[in-house]
Amino acid sequence: MQNPPSSQTHLPVTTSAAATTTTITKKLTLIPLIFLIYFEVAGGPYGEEPAVLAAGPLCALLGFLIFPFIWSVPEALITAELSTAFPGDGGFVIWAHKAFGPFFGSLMGSWKFLSGVINIASFPVLCVDYLEKAVHPLESGWPRKVAIMVFTCLLSFLNYTGLAIVGYVAVFLGIVSLLPFVIMSLMAIPKIEPHRWLSLGQKGVQRDWTLFFNTLFWNLNFWDNVSTLAGEVDRPHKTFPVALLWAVIFTCLAYLIPLFAVVGAVSVDQTQWVQGFHADAAEMIAGKWLKIWIEIGAVLSGIGLFEAQLSSCAYQVLGMADLGILPMFFAVRSKWFNTPWLGILISALITLGVSFMDFSSIIASANFLYRRKLPHLKRPFRVRMRWPGLVLMCLIPSGFLVLIMAIATKTVYLVSGLMTIGAIG
Numbered sequence: 001m002q003n004p005p006s007s008q009t010h011l012p013v014t015t016s017a018a019a020t021t022t023t024i025t026k027k028l029t030l031i032p033l034i035f036l037i038y039f040e041v042a043g044g045p046y047g048e049e050p051a052v053l054a055a056g057p058l059c060a061l062l063g064f065l066i067f068p069f070i071w072s073v074p075e076a077l078i079t080a081e082l083s084t085a086f087p088g089d090g091g092f093v094i095w096a097h098k099a100f101g102p103f104f105g106s107l108m109g110s111w112k113f114l115s116g117v118i119n120i121a122s123f124p125v126l127c128v129d130y131l132e133k134a135v136h137p138l139e140s141g142w143p144r145k146v147a148i149m150v151f152t153c154l155l156s157f158l159n160y161t162g163l164a165i166v167g168y169v170a171v172f173l174g175i176v177s178l179l180p181f182v183i184m185s186l187m188a189i190p191k192i193e194p195h196r197w198l199s200l201g202q203k204g205v206q207r208d209w210t211l212f213f214n215t216l217f218w219n220l221n222f223w224d225n226v227s228t229l230a231g232e233v234d235r236p237h238k239t240f241p242v243a244l245l246w247a248v249i250f251t252c253l254a255y256l257i258p259l260f261a262v263v264g265a266v267s268v269d270q271t272q273w274v275q276g277f278h279a280d281a282a283e284m285i286a287g288k289w290l291k292i293w294i295e296i297g298a299v300l301s302g303i304g305l306f307e308a309q310l311s312s313c314a315y316q317v318l319g320m321a322d323l324g325i326l327p328m329f330f331a332v333r334s335k336w337f338n339t340p341w342l343g344i345l346i347s348a349l350i351t352l353g354v355s356f357m358d359f360s361s362i363i364a365s366a367n368f369l370y371r372r373k374l375p376h377l378k379r380p381f382r383v384r385m386r387w388p389g390l391v392l393m394c395l396i397p398s399g400f401l402v403l404i405m406a407i408a409t410k411t412v413y414l415v416s417g418l419m420t421i422g423a424i425g
Contacts (some may be wrong), residue, residue: 027234030243032167033226035174037247038254039308040225041072043301044177045258045278046126048219052273054212056201057263064259067216068252075223076248080241083227087236090319091227091312097323109320116225116313117347119218120306121354124151127302130276130295148355155303156348159310162337163232166307173304177297178254180282180290185261187286192264202270219255223248225312228319310347317343 028036051060086094092112097105128147132138138147159166201207223244230236262281272280279298283291318340321331334341 026162026164028163028167028229028232028239029234030239032164032171033229033233033239033243034247034250035170035304036167036229036308036311037223037226037243038174038251039170039301039304040222040312041247042219042251042254043174043305044297045181045255046177046298046301047275048215048255048259049273049275049277050211051215052259052263053205053270054208054215056205056207056270057197057199059200059207059212061197061256061259061263063212063216064220064252064255067220068248071217072220072223072248072252075221076244079224079227080244083230083240084237087230087233087240088319088322089228089231089315090323091230091316092224093228093316093320093323093325095227097325102323102325105323106320106325109316109325113313113316113320113347114350116222116309116316117350118354119222120309120313120347121351123302123306123309124148124155124351124355126275126305127151127299130279130298130302133276133279133295134292149352151306152348152352152355155306156310156344159307159314159344160334160337160339160341162339163229163311163315166311170304170308173300177301177304180293180297181254181258181278184278184282184285184290184294185257187290188261188265191266191285192261193267194264196264196267197260205270220251222309225309228312228316231319232315310344310351313347314340314343317346 048060048064051063054060055063082095083091086098088094090097090109093105093109096108125148128138128144128151131147132144137143158169226244230240233239258278262278262285266281266284268281268284276295276298279291279294282294317326318331318333320326321328330342331340332342333339
């Protein structure tokens with residue numbers, strides 16, 4: 001069979017005009033990329049507690065055990081294959097653009113960008129939620145609003161200083177924020193009573209499946225976000241698949257081990273499993289010092305989450321400009337740090353506008369064909385499945401997306417509808 005023209009097998013990689021200057025920019029290497037992926041998705045067990053509140057210990061444990069296989073692994077595999085096939089800034093926008101055309105590329109980009117900045121807005125709120133336990137004036141009013149604004153501005157400036165710096169900061173933040181959970185899990189071992197893992201929940205506590213599935217989805221989603229950084233990665237054809245493999249393993253263990261430890265070692269009313277309960281559990285298991293460390297770690301984790309996902313949104317804007325979806329001035333980079341400063345600024349401003357919603361409303365709003373069209377496209381990494389296997393792998397998470405949409409609230413439908421109208425307009 002005759003080979004297709006080279007234009008079909010070697011598609012152009014998006015590179016902004018500003019990137020052709022003499023500025024030398026360090027590329028992302030394996031370890032920083034692993035931790036950036038980790039923060040794109042999780043950032044630690046912070047935020048998993050409402051799953052126990054919503055459906056009981058057993059369902060929460062099974063959820064965090066099973067959900068990675070039906071959602072996280074398929075999403076990570078697809079991200080690895082397509083990021084190595086299209087190693088440019090823009091990621092999933094490039095995928096949609098090449099597979100379905102400019103309209104759907106634009107629609108995908110608009111949806112994902114707005115979803116991303118809404119998701120980013122939850123992290124300054126999450127940081128302040130933990131800080132208010134020690135600094136009570138932050139619980140409400142102007143002190144809380146000022147704290148959220150200061151967090152957002154300072155962290156946006158850190159992102160402006162460069163992706164290589166953000167990557168190594170992510171390594172530091174990941175280690176320091178996760179270490180107290182390792183200590184807590186080890187100290188919990190003598191106190192674990194395995195029968196607590198099998199509890200279906202406390203009598204009289206009604207199951208909230210909307211909260212349960214949104215919590216799972218929010219904590220184990222967004223593996224594809226890192227694809228927008230593909231143009232900034234050193235040897236992406238080799239680095240991306242390895243980084244995603246280790247990030248999936250690392251992330252899943254970071255959720256499961258502390259959850260098994262706390263559920264097994266601590267007997268409390270189910271209604272206490274609210275956002276931030278891990279810190280209270282640490283005090284019960286080890287003392288006040290570990291509670292304080294986990295609360296500090298939560299703030300550090302929020303910083304890492306913010307930085308990783310702001311990077312994704314900013315480079316997505318740059319990639320959309322390279323594709324012609326946005327005007328070219330959106331692709332301009334800083335002459336000092338070679339970062340997409342306008343993408344960072346726009347993302348930060350929208351984040352500020354959304355960040356004054358409450359935490360649960362933010363995460364609910366945020367959740368809402370290449371092998372056929374380009375069969376000869378060069379793919380340094382390829383998911384080793386035939387069509388039936390690929391369809392099945394994607395069918396399960398697609399069904400879960402339908403479920404998430406079916407149980408969404410009217411507010412989420414309104415936000416999603418406005419996002420779609422804005423994208424089309």
